[in-house]
Amino acid sequence: MKVLITGGAGFIGSHLADELLAAGHQVVVIDNYQTGRRDNNTPNAGLKVVEGTIADAALVNKAFDEFKPEKVVHAAASYKDPENWEEDAMSNVLGTINILRASKKHNVSRFVYFQTSLCYGLKPLEQPITLNHPLFSGKSPGGSSYAISKTGAEQYIELSGLNFISFRLANAYGPRNLSGPLPTFFQRLTTNKACFVMDTRRDFIYVKDLTACVMKALSGKGMRGYYHISTGSDYSIKQLFDATIKALGIKLEKDVEVRPRGVDDVFTILIDPSKTKADFDWEAKTPLEDGIKNAIEWYKKFGITQTFTHLKNLEEKH
Numbered sequence: 001m002k003v004l005i006t007g008g009a010g011f012i013g014s015h016l017a018d019e020l021l022a023a024g025h026q027v028v029v030i031d032n033y034q035t036g037r038r039d040n041n042t043p044n045a046g047l048k049v050v051e052g053t054i055a056d057a058a059l060v061n062k063a064f065d066e067f068k069p070e071k072v073v074h075a076a077a078s079y080k081d082p083e084n085w086e087e088d089a090m091s092n093v094l095g096t097i098n099i100l101r102a103s104k105k106h107n108v109s110r111f112v113y114f115q116t117s118l119c120y121g122l123k124p125l126e127q128p129i130t131l132n133h134p135l136f137s138g139k140s141p142g143g144s145s146y147a148i149s150k151t152g153a154e155q156y157i158e159l160s161g162l163n164f165i166s167f168r169l170a171n172a173y174g175p176r177n178l179s180g181p182l183p184t185f186f187q188r189l190t191t192n193k194a195c196f197v198m199d200t201r202r203d204f205i206y207v208k209d210l211t212a213c214v215m216k217a218l219s220g221k222g223m224r225g226y227y228h229i230s231t232g233s234d235y236s237i238k239q240l241f242d243a244t245i246k247a248l249g250i251k252l253e254k255d256v257e258v259r260p261r262g263v264d265d266v267f268t269i270l271i272d273p274s275k276t277k278a279d280f281d282w283e284a285k286t287p288l289e290d291g292i293k294n295a296i297e298w299y300k301k302f303g304i305t306q307t308f309t310h311l312k313n314l315e316e317k318h
């Protein structure tokens with residue numbers, strides 16, 4: 001297979017590139033290194049990396065014309081500055097449109113997208129959230145430039161008529177993950193900074209479980225439309241923290257402070273994976289402790305120079 005991966009130097013995209021290359025497929029990555037890392041892609045005869053933004057239609061068209069991909073994984077997304085709506089709209093909306101137009105021109109037979117569960121808004125109306133849950137609206141607002149632009153992009157993907165699968169994801173974690181609570185805990189704990197956790201729960205999906213499902217989608221499994229990738233179980237942020245200190249071999253003098261959640265914070269976000277389990281014959285297998293151990297090993301070996309968030313104030317959230 002020839003697979004073009006946007007955002008292929010990022011966390012999820014680079015794991016997919018590795019798996020496709022290991023299986024003998026050819027991969028082209030387009031990435032502008034906003035939040036991706038060069039060392040996430042290991043040189044390989046089957047890999048070509050194009051540095052640039054998907055907002056540049058000429059660059060996108062050239063990459064497609066030269067490589068002629070059969071399948072596309074659209075993992076690029078902008079989110080690191082919540083006030084930079086222009087960048088989010090350029091990358092997430094216009095960039096997606098450029099990738100869609102080129103995919104249509106080249107008759108791409110499968111188009112995979114990764115959607116944030118923020119598409120259901122900050123106050124989901126049910127737990128676990130099913131695929132019937134409405135997209136964000138007045139009752140459950142999107143609340144961020146990231147959620148708005150990612151959801152606009154998802155609508156264009158449906159409009160394109162392409163054979164798409166939009167995977168709406170739980171919180172992904174694992175080696176190379178630089179957003180969310182885990183890299184923040186690692187950074188603070190290894191630099192002797194105090195930590196606290198919020199009294200909330202989240203559904204955490206290990207990256208290799210996630211990519212196992214995407215590989216099935218690329219080999220033709222699944223129907224055009226929407227799926228969740230999640231475990232369907234939630235863990236408290238404190239459990240995540242405790243597993244992190246265990247993996248680091250740290251013993252704290254007293255238990256981490258658990259702070260009550262803010263009025264706007266959701267107690268739990270659980271994503272129902274039942275349709276994915278049935279259609280892909282798939283389920284998440286990695287125990288949280290094992291996944292965290294692997295992530296910590298990567299942080300220790302490669303180091304974290306920067307962490308990223310789409311949240312306005314990370315300190316308030318975890």
Ligand SMILES: NC(=O)c1ccc[n+]([C@@H]2O[C@H](COP(=O)([O-])OP(=O)(O)OC[C@H]3O[C@@H](n4cnc5c(N)ncnc54)[C@H](O)[C@@H]3O)[C@@H](O)[C@H]2O)c1
Binds near residue numbers: 054076115
């Ligand atoms: N990690 C999660 O928990 C999670 C949850 C829901 C959805 N997603 C989605 O999954 C996808 C991958 O996320 P990730 O966690 O790997 O994040 P990531 O930041 O590691 O990867 C995104 C990649 O896109 C690149 N990029 C950004 N703007 C670009 C542009 N204009 N042109 C080319 N490349 C660009 C970045 O440099 C980065 O390498 C994203 O679309 C994200 O919205 C992730």
